[in-house]
Amino acid sequence: MDNLSHSLVGLAVGELVHRTLPAEADPAHQRTRRRLMLVSCWAASNFPDLDLVLTGLLPQPLGYLLHHRGHTHTLLYEVPQALLLIALLWMLWPGARALLRASKPARAGLLAAVGAGFLLHLGMDALNSYGVHPFYPFDARWFYGDAVFILEPVFWVAGAVPLAMTLGSRVWRGLLLGGLAAVLGYFTMRGYLHWGSLTALLAFGAVLTMLQQRVGKSGKLALCAALLGGVGFVAMQGAAMQRGKTIVADHLRQLDPASTLLDTAMTAFPTNPACWIFVSAERDAVAGTYRLRRGMVSVAPSVLALDACPTALAEGIRPLKAQLVVNWSEEAPLARLRKLQTSNCRFDAWLRFARMPALGPDNASDARFSNTPAGNFTTFPLDQANGQPCPTGVPAWDYPRADLL
Template sequence: MDNITHSLVGALTAEMAVAFLKIKKPEWVVSRRTRVVFLLSALLGSNICDLDFIISLLLKPTRLQYLLHHRGHTHTLITAPFQAGLIFLGFWCFGKFKKIYWDKVEITGIVLLSFLGVVLHLLFDSLNQYGVHPFWPFYNGWFYADMLFIVEPWVWVTLLPLLFFSSGNRFFRAFIFSIFIAGLALIWFSGFIPWGLAAVITTWSGFIFILFMYFGNHTRIAICISALFLICLVFGLESRWLKNEIKTRFEKEEVGVEVKDVILSPFPSNPLCWHLVTVETLPTRLNYKLRRGIVALFSNLYTPEQCLHLISAKEVVTKTNSNVVWTTEMKLSRQELQKLYKKSCYVAAQLKFVRAPFWYQKDGKLYFADLR
């Protein structure tokens, strides 16, 4: 997921921690400093995993090195305590420098929220088509939920109002509101979302803002958690249904074909339109087929051609039925792939991450890529 989404989820956990303290000790007033410490700990924990991105840029990597390092070691559970420890060390050094004494509650908050931030980062990164391998080195398999786009404005407009109302700093509020407006602008002008759906999301965001004016922070937190769960539930159920439907139908339509993988990614904030990539083995088992296209959830409401028009004016290559259109199709040799795997360490390394591998020769060079 994008770092704004990670930060918003982290901020939600910080607000939950403050709410927990107030419930546990109603007479205790949570100081502004403690709130800030909790928020910073959660924000740092929610984003520290992506330090691999910054480090890889500083090392000026090749595209393959960047691919292998991003979502690499920092995106594993075994390194989570070390990353949380690094954040705690930063607070400790800052406290020593500024002669600040962190009390027991603040120290506990720093440690727990930093660690929880890392874990939630891994969880939310697993929700898209690129996934994570959190159990390395014990298990190097990748987990892909294929249910959310990397940038999800639904999450932005749902969680940003919580930060807006929980803060008493007008400059911070102005900053939060500017991100909120940017999220709405992305919804209206990105081109991925039909205007009717954009109007629904805008109405929802306005409703959340108005609703939060009349409720306390505990109720706001409960609403945000429920809404976030509902967003994931809707997209998750759609993804699961589409995967099963596509696999079953394609294997029935072509005798001997086995669908090995169905890769899905919804359009941003648009549950009606999905990017689709399939990996299929052919009857001879000597070759496999890759196809990329667009699938419409309810084709009678919004056709796949209309979905395709939102992102591209490409000519449709083939049309399977009323709810799928294909823009790319290729057949490749499994034996050739095995040869490349044994011959090239670069291909072998890339296959740890790639889900839909293809390659081609150009100017005497081998280009190996992922159809995603």
């Protein structure tokens, strides 16, 4: 998930933790406690992404693929990260240190805010198709939510609107809310958001604004409604994703009854439960091959046909009323994949990330990421004569496509 979403949701939860605690007797302590809850939950909501400093431990692209969302994104290793963050806050913030010494509610609130922030980060990252392995080292498998786009404006609105409404200055409230609306309008004009999605987001923001105005600056109603709205959105996306996978499976079964569907990776469109990009992996044991397909599917074509999906993310767009279209497919021998794994230690390490391994003549790439603005960041050269030694310190994540190896 993008760090703006992590930050805004973390700030909103920190604000909610502060408002749930009993008030401090000292007004100065009350102000410090609010800042502490906001800062600690915001920091915890972003802290695991400091694993980017570890990407240099392996040659690229392996460093990014295997260390980002790596050990810092596991439940076990969140504990020392949380202790480190609390220690830093204690050492570097004298006002917070004095508050924590004097106030039991502040100490409880700090633990709640930091714990919630770390769990939010892991939970939000688990929602998209990139994947996490939260139970390592007890379970090294990747888990994929496949339900929410990696940049999701619902979380921006849910976090930003209640927080903006707590500001005392109407000018600042207007600037922040107007700026958010302008950003949403910009992404709609650029073809990333559907006009219906923009309408829904503005309506969600308007409801949160009215709720916050009703309860005043100290109320929790808008914050609770924002979080419940976010949870409801995730549940809706999850149901739509499952429907999309069923449609894809039925379609592929008709195309090739002899193949076995192993996996379907789903990528959502922002704030759009109808439009999806899918990448499927099939195996034909008799032919000794596997096939990847990439395409688009609408789970509600009578409401939003494929040619009405936002154009900036749509693939192979054309006047199209079908429910599903396959834009790309590739078939490769299982023997080649297995030989590369056993003969190329760097490729073997790459396979610990690749959920949809597409093999070209000179390189391999994960077909989930073939349509990003910066190109496919997973592309891996297959040249074995470049003198590079086998990488050391490769994380022991399970192979996502162990069923092909």
